[in-house]
Amino acid sequence: MQDRYLIQIEGQMDLSGDVDTVNLMTRGSFIHKDGSFYITYEESEATGYAGNVTTVQVEDNDKVSMLRYGSMPSQLIIERGRRHVCHYDSNAGVISLGVAADEIISHLTERGGDVTFSYSLDSGSSHISHNKVKITVQEAN
Numbered sequence: 001m002q003d004r005y006l007i008q009i010e011g012q013m014d015l016s017g018d019v020d021t022v023n024l025m026t027r028g029s030f031i032h033k034d035g036s037f038y039i040t041y042e043e044s045e046a047t048g049y050a051g052n053v054t055t056v057q058v059e060d061n062d063k064v065s066m067l068r069y070g071s072m073p074s075q076l077i078i079e080r081g082r083r084h085v086c087h088y089d090s091n092a093g094v095i096s097l098g099v100a101a102d103e104i105i106s107h108l109t110e111r112g113g114d115v116t117f118s119y120s121l122d123s124g125s126s127h128i129s130h131n132k133v134k135i136t137v138q139e140a141n
Contacts, residue, residue, distance in 0.1 A: 003027035005112065007041050008136040015129045030112065030137045035059065037108045037115075039137055043068070048091075056115075056135060061104050064117050078119045080104055098122040102130075112137040 007030075011022040028041030039056040043049035052070030057063075066076040068089075076099055077084040083100040102118040118132040 003029065003041075004140055005030040005039075006138050006140050007039060010134045010136075012132045013129050014131070027140060032108075032110050037106075039135060043070070058106050058108055058115050061106050064101075064104055064115065078104065078117055096123075097128070098124060108137070112139060 005028055007026050007028045009022070009024040009026075011024075013020045013022075024046065026041045026044065028039060030040075031038050037058040039058070041054055043052040043054055049068065049070070049072055052068050052072055054066065054068045057065040057067070059065075061080070063077070063079040065078075066074075068074045072089040072091075074086070074088040076086050076088065076097075078099055078101045080101050080103075083098055086097055086099050088095045088097055098121065100120050100122070102120065104115070104117040106115040107113040108115055114134060114136040116132070116134045118130065120130050121128040
């Protein structure tokens with residue numbers, strides 16, 4: 001993986017009014033292939049997933065897939081107009097979560113840019129959280 005890009009991730013999770021925010025700056029790769037943008041970076045101890053690699057695939061303003069590979073793999077598919085059941089590996093074990101997109105707004109080009117998306121997580125019958133993520137990609141100097 002060529003770490004030629006600076007990747008800034010701003011996340012906000014709302015758990016019934018208790019809001020937690022995360023800001024992360026890292027290096028990674030960024031490519032445009034077959035109509036999708038791929039943002040790839042190595043997780044660090046700061047995220048709790050050191051040794052894992054995450055790839056975010058952005059398909060226009062319709063779909064974002066977050067795939068984590070390594071000792072704690074997971075997939076999160078955020079797609080406009082559809083609810084997906086995704087598998088998330090955590091310290092507590094594998095959890096199945098319902099994921100429903102609220103919005104996906106991509107301003108990515110071959111040179112970088114940003115994508116913002118928000119989604120709700122549920123465990124089938126009960127709402128867990130509402131999440132908003134903004135990922136900014138720019139070529140490193």
